[in-house]
Amino acid sequence: MPLINLPAFSADLLADFESLGTLRVDTPVIQPAEPFLAMAGEDLRRRIFMTESETGESLCLRPEFTIPVCLRHIETATGTPKRYAYLGEVFRQRREGGNEFYQAGIEDLGDTDIAASDARAVGNAMRVVANRLPGRPLAVTLGDQAVFEAVVGACGLPGGWQKRLIHAFGDPKHLQKLLAELADPKAAGVFGPEVERLAINGMLDDEARLVAHIGETMEATGYSTNASRSPQDIARRLKEKMELANTRLDPETLDLVREFLALDMPLAEAPAALFRFAEKTGLTLDGALSRFDARVAALAAIDADISVIRYRAAFGRPLDYYTGLVFEVEAEGTPAVLAGGGRFDRLLTLLGAQEHIPAVGFSLWLDRIEAAITASGGAA
Amino acid sequence: MTITIALPSKGRMKDDASAIFERAGMKIVAVGNDRSYRGRVEGWDDVEIAFLSASEISRELGNGSIDFGVTGEDLVREGLANAEARVEFCARLGFGHADVVVAVPEIWYDVDTMADLGDVAADFRARHGRRLAIATKYWRLTQNHFSGSHGIQLYRIVESLGATEGAPASGSADIIVDITSTGSTLVANHLKILTDGVILRSEACLVRARKPAHDSDPVVGRILSAVRDAL
Numbered sequence: 346m347p348l349i350n351l352p353a354f355s356a357d358l359l360a361d362f363e364s365l366g367t368l369r370v371d372t373p374v375i376q377p378a379e380p381f382l383a384m385a386g387e388d389l390r391r392r393i394f395m396t397e398s399e400t401g402e403s404l405c406l407r408p409e410f411t412i413p414v415c416l417r418h419i420e421t422a423t424g425t426p427k428r429y430a431y432l433g434e435v436f437r438q439r440r441e442g443g444n445e446f447y448q449a450g451i452e453d454l455g456d457t458d459i460a461a462s463d464a465r466a467v468g469n470a471m472r473v474v475a476n477r478l479p480g481r482p483l484a485v486t487l488g489d490q491a492v493f494e495a496v497v498g499a500c501g502l503p504g505g506w507q508k509r510l511i512h513a514f515g516d517p518k519h520l521q522k523l524l525a526e527l528a529d530p531k532a533a534g535v536f537g538p539e540v541e542r543l544a545i546n547g548m549l550d551d552e553a554r555l556v557a558h559i560g561e562t563m564e565a566t567g568y569s570t571n572a573s574r575s576p577q578d579i580a581r582r583l584k585e586k587m588e589l590a591n592t593r594l595d596p597e598t599l600d601l602v603r604e605f606l607a608l609d610m611p612l613a614e615a616p617a618a619l620f621r622f623a624e625k626t627g628l629t630l631d632g633a634l635s636r637f638d639a640r641v642a643a644l645a646a647i648d649a650d651i652s653v654i655r656y657r658a659a660f661g662r663p664l665d666y667y668t669g670l671v672f673e674v675e676a677e678g679t680p681a682v683l684a685g686g687g688r689f690d691r692l693l694t695l696l697g698a699q700e701h702i703p704a705v706g707f708s709l710w711l712d713r714i715e716a717a718i719t720a721s722g723g724a725a
Numbered sequence: 726m727t728i729t730i731a732l733p734s735k736g737r738m739k740d741d742a743s744a745i746f747e748r749a750g751m752k753i754v755a756v757g758n759d760r761s762y763r764g765r766v767e768g769w770d771d772v773e774i775a776f777l778s779a780s781e782i783s784r785e786l787g788n789g790s791i792d793f794g795v796t797g798e799d800l801v802r803e804g805l806a807n808a809e810a811r812v813e814f815c816a817r818l819g820f821g822h823a824d825v826v827v828a829v830p831e832i833w834y835d836v837d838t839m840a841d842l843g844d845v846a847a848d849f850r851a852r853h854g855r856r857l858a859i860a861t862k863y864w865r866l867t868q869n870h871f872s873g874s875h876g877i878q879l880y881r882i883v884e885s886l887g888a889t890e891g892a893p894a895s896g897s898a899d900i901i902v903d904i905t906s907t908g909s910t911l912v913a914n915h916l917k918i919l920t921d922g923v924i925l926r927s928e929a930c931l932v933r934a935r936k937p938a939h940d941s942d943p944v945v946g947r948i949l950s951a952v953r954d955a956l
Contacts, residue, residue: 382881383855383881385878386808387867387871387872387880387881387882388878388880390868390882391868439878508847509843509844509847510849512843518876522876526840534837534838535837536837537834539834539918543834552820566831566832566894567894567915568894568915569894569896572896573830573853573893574833574852574853578852579832579833579834579835582835582844583834583835585835585844586835628946663876664878665847665850665879
């Protein structure tokens with residue numbers, strides 16, 4: 346099998362990264378598999394190339410750069426802020442395209458000016474793509490999980506429902522299913538016969554007794570009370586679940602959430618449209634909206650071409666470490682995403698960082714950019 | 726062309742499968758002695774029998790190295806990616822019934838549905854510093870059910886090749902995905918099946934490897950109608 350060559354524009358791309366003030370880093374191709382599976386979930390297992398070390402440790406070929414770059418940052422403990430750039434091969438089983446291909450990108454770790462670093466990530470991604478495809482108009486899609494969280498929070502739903510909806514954000518099918526359930530008065534929660542007995546004994550209203558009862562039952566049946574979910578965990582969520590079962594979303598609020606999710610407009614119009622939405626619906630979204638506006642202003646301040654950016658309210662990624670901004674860059678006329686990025690403020694602590702490190706970044710699909718260059722008649 | 730049918734090499738599955746073929750007018754006789762792993766069918770010279778383990782049968786169907794096999798649906802759906810495209814489930818044979826199910830500790834009073842489990846999984850890392858762990862040997866079926874059907878991504882599979890039902894009590898996993906026929910092993914281990922936790926109602930099936938040569942082979946059709954008529 347022929348090796349996939351480094352794209353011809355790699356040197357120019359690296360020069361761009363350097364002029365953007367980033368530090369180029371490399372990471373081993375062979376990585377421990379555990380962090381990728383723990384962050385992205387079991388579904389990734391089918392798409393990565395895994396093997397085992399002699400001692401039984403699961404290893405994989407690097408499927409992407411963000412996690413290795415962040416792990417390297419944590420290990421080297423060189424302090425923040427840091428802006429890292431990378432370019433190298435990644436390995437993934439894809440339905441279309443080869444299983445080994447090049448990715449490049451920037452990870453911006455530890456900048457506490459959220460609006461400015463968000464804008465810089467979007468602006469840099471647009472700039473490096475535009476430099477590879479001079480004269481080709483770009484199309485950028487932008488979403489913001491924080492605004493959705495604020496809308497859900499302002500609707501007055503109990504905590505359990507908010508968590509469910511936020512967790513499904515970015516997975517339209519799942520989200521629509523949840524909304525339908527939330528609106529359906531027939532769909533009560535399912536409770537086992539044991540819960541009915543507890544209710545008859547009056548235990549559901551007395552949390553201390555319930556916790557003690559669960560603990561005793563666990564010990565009597567040979568279950569450890571601390572290896573998995575504790576008696577407190579079970580009692581607390583049982584209460585939460587009874588709340589969930591008793592909550593129905595009134596049709597007006599449901600329409601409101603759906604109306605929000607349907608918002609899709611040029612970014613320049615989004616701050617005013619979100620303000621009108623909040624005003625009309627009476628929802629208090631102030632914090633999320635001012636942060637959204639600050640990002641738009643920061644984009645304008647760095648002279649990014651806002652006219653090619655659209656805001657789509659339902660756009661997100663259903664991974665629990667994404668926290669705010671998500672975006673994708675396409676070239677007009679080609680359906681492939683050439684660059685994708687977002688803010689992942691939760692990732693570094695999940696990977697073991699001691700302190701909270703805000704983070705935002707993007708990666709470029711070099712094989713798709715190469716194809717777009719060829720399609721537009723340029724030399725790849 | 727000789728058509729190869731693979732049957733389970735031992736136990737009740739072997740006896741039940743042989744009984745159905747005999748009712749279908751295809752009496753199977755071992756070649757050589759009783760313990761031989763090859764057989765033939767009386768009066769059907771263009772058919773040969775291979776006795777294999779149930780999981781090998783599913784693998785060989787996927788490879789196309791046998792034409793028909795009798796094995797559990799669970800093994801075929803677990804063993805083969807894209808099973809429908811590679812094999813055809815020709816007949817359900819009415820024995821070897823077993824369900825692949827999601828089971829959680831009985832004491833999880835707050836968990837009776839996959840949606841409950843999704844809530845627990847979403848919070849698990851924050852509360853326990855690790856993902857929800859599922860003990861199973863059914864990697865593919867688990868992934869399809871959890872992420873495909875219920876949008877649950879945040880869990881880890883802990884491979885378990887035996888005594889899976891003991892994993893939650895021993896602390897090596899939080900919940901299990903396992904096969905059960907009567908449910909008594911689950912009850913004995915204080916586990917309960919979620920109301921929407923039945924992933925697959927499996928039984929022994931006559932399965933055909935999809936091969937182009939079968940279209941023009943009259944023996945394939947004769948085997949199929951003989952077995953179907955015997956059910």
